[in-house]
Each structure stands twice: as structure tokens, then as C-alpha cells.
Amino acid sequence: MERSLVERARDGDRDAFEVLVRARVDSVYGTAFTILGNASDAQDATQETFISAWRAFPGLKDPERFEAWLGRIVSNACRMSLRHRRTIRELPMDGSVDEPAVTIDGSGAATIGADLFDRAFEKLPIDQRALLVAHHLDGRTLDELASELAVPIGTVKSRLFTARAALQKALEAQA
Amino acid sequence: MKSPQVDDQSLAAHFARRAGRAKLTAADRDRLLANVSAASAQSTIRWKWGPAAAFLPLAAVLVVGVVIATAILARAPVGPNGSSPSASSGPTASTSALGRVLTTVELQAALDASAFNQGDRTVIADASIDRTAIHGRLGPLCFAESTCLIGALSGVRPPPDRSEVLVQAGPDVRSALPSSGTAVFGWLALAIHGRETVELLGVVEPNAAGDLDWPPSETGVSGALEADGAHVIAVTGWLARTNMYIAYDCYIRPGSPPPTDSPFEGCGAAAWIASDSTKGLLSAPFTSIKVQLAAYSSFAPDPEVAAIGSDGTVEPRFATYLLRVIVDPNCGPTQCRGWRVIGTLTSATSAPSPSLSPSPTLTSGTSAPPSPAPSPTASSAVLTLRTFPVWHEENGIPVECDAIGVDNPVFGHLEGDPGRPQEPVWLRASDGTRFSIVWPEGFTAVIANGAIAVADETGTVRPRTIPTTRPASWRLASSHRRTSAKG
Numbered sequence: 001m002e003r004s005l006v007e008r009a010r011d012g013d014r015d016a017f018e019v020l021v022r023a024r025v026d027s028v029y030g031t032a033f034t035i036l037g038n039a040s041d042a043q044d045a046t047q048e049t050f051i052s053a054w055r056a057f058p059g060l061k062d063p064e065r066f067e068a069w070l071g072r073i074v075s076n077a078c079r080m081s082l083r084h085r086r087t088i089r090e091l092p093m094d095g096s097v098d099e100p101a102v103t104i105d106g107s108g109a110a111t112i113g114a115d116l117f118d119r120a121f122e123k124l125p126i127d128q129r130a131l132l133v134a135h136h137l138d139g140r141t142l143d144e145l146a147s148e149l150a151v152p153i154g155t156v157k158s159r160l161f162t163a164r165a166a167l168q169k170a171l172e173a174q175a
Numbered sequence: 176m177k178s179p180q181v182d183d184q185s186l187a188a189h190f191a192r193r194a195g196r197a198k199l200t201a202a203d204r205d206r207l208l209a210n211v212s213a214a215s216a217q218s219t220i221r222w223k224w225g226p227a228a229a230f231l232p233l234a235a236v237l238v239v240g241v242v243i244a245t246a247i248l249a250r251a252p253v254g255p256n257g258s259s260p261s262a263s264s265g266p267t268a269s270t271s272a273l274g275r276v277l278t279t280v281e282l283q284a285a286l287d288a289s290a291f292n293q294g295d296r297t298v299i300a301d302a303s304i305d306r307t308a309i310h311g312r313l314g315p316l317c318f319a320e321s322t323c324l325i326g327a328l329s330g331v332r333p334p335p336d337r338s339e340v341l342v343q344a345g346p347d348v349r350s351a352l353p354s355s356g357t358a359v360f361g362w363l364a365l366a367i368h369g370r371e372t373v374e375l376l377g378v379v380e381p382n383a384a385g386d387l388d389w390p391p392s393e394t395g396v397s398g399a400l401e402a403d404g405a406h407v408i409a410v411t412g413w414l415a416r417t418n419m420y421i422a423y424d425c426y427i428r429p430g431s432p433p434p435t436d437s438p439f440e441g442c443g444a445a446a447w448i449a450s451d452s453t454k455g456l457l458s459a460p461f462t463s464i465k466v467q468l469a470a471y472s473s474f475a476p477d478p479e480v481a482a483i484g485s486d487g488t489v490e491p492r493f494a495t496y497l498l499r500v501i502v503d504p505n506c507g508p509t510q511c512r513g514w515r516v517i518g519t520l521t522s523a524t525s526a527p528s529p530s531l532s533p534s535p536t537l538t539s540g541t542s543a544p545p546s547p548a549p550s551p552t553a554s555s556a557v558l559t560l561r562t563f564p565v566w567h568e569e570n571g572i573p574v575e576c577d578a579i580g581v582d583n584p585v586f587g588h589l590e591g592d593p594g595r596p597q598e599p600v601w602l603r604a605s606d607g608t609r610f611s612i613v614w615p616e617g618f619t620a621v622i623a624n625g626a627i628a629v630a631d632e633t634g635t636v637r638p639r640t641i642p643t644t645r646p647a648s649w650r651l652a653s654s655h656r657r658t659s660a661k662g
């Protein structure tokens with residue numbers, strides 16, 4: 001059923017495309033919001049994702065890889081959204097500013113506060129954010145990411161390590 | 176104490192927390208789906224040339240409803256307590272770009288209006304020209320000043336006694352067009368000389384972000400310098416020129432003369448487009464886009480004529496100008512490329528005061544006339560925010576005030592005062608320092624119920640002040656914005 005919809009959309013069937021969009025708009029928005037941390041940018045990125053997908057559909061060779069293909073478009077759309085909006089960045093207070101940046105548990109281990117994490121995470125380039133979100137939120141495996149990015153698994157591991165290290169560094173700087 | 180460490184568990188938890196905040200309202204969801212649906216109905220990538228005849232117009236009819244609806248909603252006042260307009264308000268970046276380019280329906284309206292209006296109109300429209308339409312046509316294909324027919328506008332209604340709306344073009348455009356019979360479509364810059372006479376000024380080249388406006392700086396437009404004569408770019412900024420009577424540095428250059436009506440002429444006198452309205456300069460600012468000297472008198476809205484004997488300073492004029500590359504083949508071993516202004520999209524929008532930049536208004540067949548200036552004391556009003564840096568004079572030399580925040584974020588509370596129309600919103604840093612802000616182009620301050628909201632170029636409300644005794648509930652990080660202290 002899903003494959004059929006993807007194939008029909010790829011062939012220019014707008015009704016099929018609309019079914020696919022309606023089924024994924026919330027999840028794509030969730031991913032975009034997690035990456036960008038801003039509702040307005042996330043909405044732009046979500047819209048751009050589906051418009052780009054429609055335009056790029058004829059180039060989708062394997063309908064089975066639709067999800068991974070769409071994930072890559074989400075990353076690109078987030079990058080474009082940030083580039084378009086780079087002149088402004090908002091940090092909603094939401095009562096979170098008064099929380100401690102780091103809390104210490106009984107063993108002396110530090111737990112990262114939400115505000116600190118968000119500030120550090122949003123220091124990362126979009127590609128690194130998207131990779132971390134794809135792996136740790138969307139649950140995409142190294143194999144899937146390697147296929148999606150058209151790179152060897154080792155490269156994915158390396159990129160994940162680099163992104164984690166960059167986040168760690170940003171956390172320490174922000175803390 | 177151990178430094179905070181990220182592990183798989185904490186990463187997943189933080190991402191889940193962030194994702195949990197992603198609540199798409201039903202109205203936003205519907206608007207988003209409508210925009211995607213409208214865009215997919217267009218179903219075209221904006222190629223410059225295509226072998227097929229026009230098929231954009233049908234889609235444009237579908238998208239116009241969305242564009243008009245969002246344009247109206249973008250002007251809706253803020254809700255109680257300075258809250259955001261309804262969730263369905265405010266076009267997205269994509270739709271706002273479309274809103275600045277006429278759809279075929281809007282182009283039709285502009286054509287219809289031209290039957291009653293005197294004078295030319297220059298617009299950008301998402302349109303198509305069928306170049307097969309003039310094949311076998313009887314009568315002259317070329318007219319005065321080397322303009323020749325190149326085809327007919329697709330999807331628009333011709334005058335009652337004609338079978339089509341013919342399009343003509345000058346030699347610059349024609350020489351760069353593909354062979355006849357090939358459709359031309361995309362964002363077309365069109366001069367409407369009358370109901371029956373439309374001239375293609377060029378295909379509008381989008382900027383790097385895919386939008387319409389290029390920045391008013393020499394480096395900002397350098398990426399388009401290789402464009403051919405059939406392409407134009409749109410630049411919104413201040414057009415000014417030196418006084419011809421105090422021109423200096425005149426010399427006779429060797430070789431053949433430069434192309435006429437080009438920035439290579441001038442003998443020291445110059446015209447330029449810049450991001451600010453500094454006047455009285457003796458030469459073009461280094462960062463500005465140099466254009467032909469006659470551009471000011473030909474294309475600036477309401478150009479000022481400098482009187483002989485005066486200091487000759489002209490008032491810079493703010494507008495959206497269309498620019499085409501002009502080549503000086505005699506300029507050294509490699510060709511020199513510069514810019515020629517060929518049209519103005521904005522009608523009579525010089526700045527209301529030297530310190531405020533007006534929002535550009537595209538000529539549009541269906542756009543409403545500009546709203547009257549709001550009263551600062553009105554319960555609901557829209558004020559223009561400053562979008563250009565402050566300049567002051569040091570020993571007679573214009574100097575831009577110090578800008579910070581470009582690299583180093585400035586944190587603070589957003590404050591505002593509706594009684595200060597010159598600068599209704601500013602940033603108060605934690606140490607009490609007050610910072611003026613250079614806002615992105617198109618931002619406005621919306622005043623309602625004693626609160627001030629800042630709306631971006633799409634009409635979406637951004638950080639806002641709250642009309643209660645508690646501090647403003649938004650912080651503004653201007654890590655990428657020019658934030659300038661007072662000069």
C-alpha cells in the first residue's frame with residue numbers, strides 16, 4: 001500500500017502525494033523542530049521538505065527507500081531554513097532560565113539542564129544536528145544512515161563521533 | 176565535580192524533550208498542507224527556459240487564493256496581550272516570495288488596469304511567453320529603438336480586438352534568448368506599456384536563497400555578474416549619485432569610449448545603489464553597486480534635480496531596482512562587468528524621514544494602496560523598524576557606528592515604547608546597556624493593547640514585550656544580527 005502510494009506520487013499523482021504528506025507532516029515537523037528548536041523555522045522547513053520532495057520525486061529510484069530519502073530532504077530543508085533565517089534567533093524563556101545549567105547527583109555526575117543543552121546543541125552545524133537527531137531520536141541505524149548519506153558505515157561513525165565531540169565542547173563552553 | 180557528559184541516554188532524553196515541544200496546531204497544519212498542495216499544483220521547477228509552452232498559469236490560479244489569504248492575514252493585528260496573531264496568519268517564507276511576484280491572475284489585473292492608467296508599470300510575474308505565437312505573423316516584427324516581438328504572453332486574456340498579448344524585447348534580451356520557438360518562463364520582469372504592449376526586461380535571477388531580492392552591495396551581487404543579457408536581478412536599496420558639477424578625477428582614458436549608459440562612464444561622477452541613505456558623498460561608497468550616472472534621473476522614484484550653484488546633493492531614493500549586467504569590452508585584458516539599472520519596481524517610496532527605511536512596495540495590479548502612517552498613540556499600529564546602520568560624521572567623513580553582536584551574541588530583554596516611532600523597540604542588556612538593533616529587511620513593530628510585537632517580513636510575530644509588570648518574556652540573541660550601539 002505504502003509502496004504503491006510512493007510509486008503513484010513519483011509518477012505525478014497529487015492525490016497519492018497528499019496522502020503521504022498528511023501521514024508524515026507531524027513526524028517531519030517533529031524532526032525539524034528538534035533540529036531547529038524554533039516553531040517558525042520548523043514550519044518553513046516542513047513545508048520546504050514536502051515541496052522539495054514533490055519536485056524531486058521523479059528522481060527517487062527505489063520506493064522502498066522513501067523514508068530515508070525524505071529524511072535527507074528534511075536535513076536539507078532545515079539547513080535552508082536556517083540560512084534563510086540566520087538573521088534572527090529566539091530563545092523562549094518558558095520559565096526554563098531559572099533552572100540550573102548542571103545538576104550534580106549523589107555520585108558527583110553532572111546532569112545537563114535543558115536550557116544548557118538547547119543552547120549548546122544549537123551551536124552545532126545543521127548537518128551534525130540532523131545526524132544526531134536521526135540516530136538518537138528517529139532511531140535510524142548506522143546502516144540506514146550510511147545508505148541515506150551514500151557513505152561507508154565508518155564515515156557515519158566518524159561523523160557521529162565528531163558531532164558528539166562538538167556537542168560536548170559546546171556544552172562545556174556554555175556551562 | 177565532573178564536567179557534564181553527553182551519553183546515548185541523555186541525548187535521547189533531550190531530543191525527546193525537544194520533540195515533545197513540537198506541537199503543530201490544527202490551523203498551522205492546515206495552512207502548511209494548503210501551501211504544499213498549492214506548490215505541488217504548480218508542479219514545476221523554475222527553469223529559465225523550457226521546450227514546452229506555458230503551463231504555469233493554470234497552477235498560478237490555484238495558488239493565488241493562498242497568496243491573497245496569507246497576505247491579508249499577515250496584516251491582522253496582534254491578539255490580546257500582544258499575543259501572536261491567529262495561528263493561521265502569516266505567510267511562510269516561501270509564500271511571501273510568491274506574494275512579491277505576480278501570479279498570472281495578478282498579471283491579468285495589472286494588464287487590465289493599464290487600460291485606464293497613464294504611464295508604464297514594471298512588474299515581476301511568474302509567467303510564460305509562447306514564442307511560437309508570432310510565427311507566420313504578418314506585419315512588422317521590430318519597432319523603434321530595436322525592440323522586436325518575441326512571442327505572446329500565455330494564460331492572459333487579450334484585448335477584445337486582439338488574439339494575444341504580444342511581448343517585445345530589446346537587443347540585450349533577444350541576443351541572449353534561445354532560438355525562437357522555445358518557451359520562456361519563470362520570474363519574468365515585464366514593463367507594461369499599455370494593454371497591448373508588454374516588454375520583457377529579462378528573466379529574474381533568484382538570489383542564493385532562491386528569493387527575489389539581492390543585497391544592495393557590490394559583493395552581494397557579484398555572484399550574478401556572469402549572467403547574460405536576458406537575465407536581471409532585483410535589488411532593493413537607495414539609489415543616489417554625486418553632483419555632476421563637483422565631479423573630479425576626470426581623465427581621458429585610452430582606447431575606445433566605454434559603452435554608453437554604463438557605470439564605466441562618468442568622469443568621476445557616479446551613481447550607485449547602497450544599503451543606506453547617506454547623502455552628499457563625492458564618490459560612490461566602496462561597498463555600493465555602481466550603476467550608470469543617468470540611473471538616478473531615469474529610475475529613482477521622484478528624482479531630485481540638483482540646482483547649479485547648490486551643493487548639488489541629491490536625495491537618495493529607496494526602491495526595488497532591476498539591474499542587468501553591462502560589459503565594457505575595452506577594459507583591460509579581461510572584460511569588465513558592471514551593472515545597469517533598467518527598471519524600477521517600486522513606485523514613489525522615498526523615505527518618510529532620513530532615519531527610517533520604508534518597506535519596499537512592489538507595483539502590483541491587485542495590491543492595496545499603502546496604509547496611512549500610523550499614529551503612535553493608536554491602540555493598534557504598525558511601525559517601521561530600522562533596517563540599516565546608523566552613520567555619524569567624524570571630521571566631515573561619514574562613519575558607520577560601531578556594530579557589535581555580529582560575532583558575539585548580545586543577550587538581554589526586548590523593550591519597547593510606542594511613543595518612540597523613530598525607534599520603538601530596542602534591546603536592554605543585563606548590565607543595563609541599551610542597544611539599538613538593525614533589524615532584517617521587512618521587520619515591523621506591531622503595537623496592540625500597550626504591548627509591542629515584532630513581526631518579521633512574513634508577518635509572523637517574533638519576540639514581543641508583554642504589557643504586565645513582569646519582565647519581558649523573551650530574550651533575543653542577536654548572534655547573527657548587526658546590533659549597533661548609538662553612534
